Amino acid sequence: MASNQDNTLAVxxxxxxxxxxxxxxxxxxxKHPLHNSWTLWFDNPGKKSNANNWEQSLKxxxxxxxxxxxxxxxxxxxxxxxxxxxxxxxxxxxxxxPMWEDAANKHGGKWSIQLPRNKTMSEIDNIWLDTMLSCxxxxxxxxxEVCGVVVSVRKAFxxxxxxxxxxxxxxxxxxxxxxxxxxxxxxxxxxxxPHSDSKSAGKPWTV
Ligand code: MGP
Numbered sequence: 001m002a003s004n005q006d007n008t009l010a011v012x013x014x015x016x017x018x019x020x021x022x023x024x025x026x027x028x029x030x031k032h033p034l035h036n037s038w039t040l041w042f043d044n045p046g047k048k049s050n051a052n053n054w055e056q057s058l059k060x061x062x063x064x065x066x067x068x069x070x071x072x073x074x075x076x077x078x079x080x081x082x083x084x085x086x087x088x089x090x091x092x093x094x095x096x097x098p099m100w101e102d103a104a105n106k107h108g109g110k111w112s113i114q115l116p117r118n119k120t121m122s123e124i125d126n127i128w129l130d131t132m133l134s135c136x137x138x139x140x141x142x143x144x145e146v147c148g149v150v151v152s153v154r155k156a157f158x159x160x161x162x163x164x165x166x167x168x169x170x171x172x173x174x175x176x177x178x179x180x181x182x183x184x185x186x187x188x189x190x191x192x193x194p195h196s197d198s199k200s201a202g203k204p205w206t207v
Contacts, residue, residue, distance in 0.1 A: 031066035035138050037094035038148075039063040040073060044087040055099060063094050070136055079125045083153045091132050092148030098163070100195040104147050109167030109194040111177045111207070113186060114157040124151070124158045127184050131160055134183035140176055160184065167194035170205055177207035 021028040045057040061077070064070050080089065090098035100106060115124065128151045133139075140146050145164050152159040162180050164173060173192050181190055192205040 031068045037065040041090040080128045087153045090150045108164045110161045110163045111190045112161035113190045114159045130184040
């Protein structure tokens with residue numbers, strides 16, 4: 001992709017000329033690359049699930065690495081508010097499975113908040129969209145710390161969570177929690193918990 005003299009994005013055509021959205025809107029197909037590739041996962045494990053069989057219900061939906069492909073995915077999947085109880089969407093960097101056991105997650109933790117279903121029904125789609133955009137748009141200064149984000153649909157609440165790579169640096173975790181809260185316009189207190197129970201003694205960090 002290049003910029004022409006008018007400073008509009010242009011893609012080279014097969015004849016070596018530049019195609020812009022102005023001179024050839026049909027063939028103009030520039031895509032805007034994301035810094036990382038992201039994979040969307042879905043699961044709805046149901047009541048019979050436990051930590052040993054939980055992974056079986058995890059479905060890898062699609063991986064994308066451009067802004068345009070993100071919107072193509074987002075506009076063609078069910079909105080969070082329409083998902084059935086127990087469902088989860090997970091958006092993780094490509095190569096990281098959305099499970100505690102993955103090498104990228106096993107020393108990490110998560111910022112999360114439970115938003116009461118009755119008060120949040122009309123807002124959850126925007127909160128989840130803004131949460132995803134904060135990740136794919138690299139809103140986090142320490143973006144290598146971010147593994148992925150999850151939205152969970154439960155009977156009484158929606159839960160938004162952001163999974164981090166580490167869980168032992170409070171200043172680093174707090175800076176990520178603050179950006180998540182601001183970017184997704186989350187009204188309420190987010191709590192940080194390490195994935196491993198053994199580390200979660202004491203008061204959780206909050207933003
Ligand atoms: P959850 O959905 O993260 O918690 O995990 P929630 O919403 O409090 O519980 P729910 O019963 O209302 O859905 C629920 C259960 O799924 C856990 O207790 C585990 O049995 C299993 N599980 C969830 N995660 C994220 C993992 C994981 O990463 N690895 C494994 N092995 N099991 C998991």
